[in-house]
Amino acid sequence: MSSGDDVPDPRSGPRAAVRWFLRSDDTAVVFVRETVSSALVVAMVGLLLFAVSGLWPPLVAVESGSMNPHLEKGDLVFVMEEDRFPPEAAHADTGVVTYQHGKEVGYRKFHSYGDVVVYEPDGSERATPVIHRARFYVQEGENWYDEADEDYLQPNWDNCKELPNCPAPNSGFITKGDANPLYDQVWGISRPVKEEWVRGTAEFRIPWLGWVRLVVSGSAVVPVPTAV
Template identity: 70%
Template sequence: MRDTPDPRDGPREALRWVRQTNNGAVLFVRELVSSALVVALVGLLLFAVSGLWPPFVAVESGSMNPQLERGDLVFLMEEHRFAPPAAHGDTGVVTYRAGTQADYAKFDSPGDVVVYEPDGDPDATPVIHRVRFWVNGSENWYDEANQQYLMGADDCAELRNCPAPHAGFITKGDANDYYDQATTISAPVKPDWVRGTAEFHVPGLGWVRLVVTGDASLDGVL
């Protein structure tokens, strides 16, 4: 085959030449374009399944050890997509308590693991923690909580976010000692703060994203 296409042969022959030539520069561009198309097709498929873009997050801390470790890449799904019957109301999210009763588990424990914006701040580092239970606005949730996760509070008056300032989820990292809402991480998580539910993870692959974004050396919450 000629090293260059003959302009007199027309565009169809030129395209055939591009597809079949062994010219080094053309081979490089051809492989680059085909790889980009594969990535685009995979991305479109993942978006179609998850309903989110991007559908992945990288874990930045060990708050969900050993189920999710720092550097893991986690696939997310829009929480209302294929919501199970045990989900709380119309939130699409299953709490730890409901999961225990319904035999519904994610990452080796009852209930959903969600990615949410702490205090609804879209600029804050997202948090990936397990949903424990639901509270209503102005609810005294001290008595229904697990006492060991309350940072030593003896009653609602000593417990942060109690009574609940608004309705939402009480959350906690599996490896953390306290509820997020008993600390400064976040108020009860409103449903519209939830970005999605964690479905599965690829160990270690998230380090690529952390290095590219410059978060590899940070001790983030996510």
């Protein structure tokens, strides 16, 4: 059996080859060894995050400023299945706490009340997911005009008939980007967000790290209008 940087004799068996690979100072071998080690670490971290979140991928990159200043463009956000560890304040069995109820019980996420959810607009799997805050829940056919905050409606809308998606065409969450002037449902981003359209809830963010994903893969979250 050879030692050092000499290639081991094939007759010495696979164990000798592995020992040589782990101990060799050859530049090419060191490069491959470090690359493999880094890949294994990344894979282990990914599997751990998946085990906790129940989602794959468990991390999403924010593409726009519609959630400023609480989530900013380029943030990497960890998302967890909404019903995995549901808080007591969650609406019914959705696993999601709305802004309206969160304000009553003091439940906050990302410096404001209620959960921030990642959802498929209008339930479309082809559309880029949106990451916005769940404001309140409506039932199918509900006139939710009086429940809405007039600050997030057009000033010339005086009743449900003038309000888009009112009465509610289906049960679901009324959502809004923290920096946006209007609800998603009156801006035309989505109908009320059904429970099955919700991919998960945002749990924490890593500033700037999302830029790597945006630049390398082009995958992103929230390509929707921002406040002007």
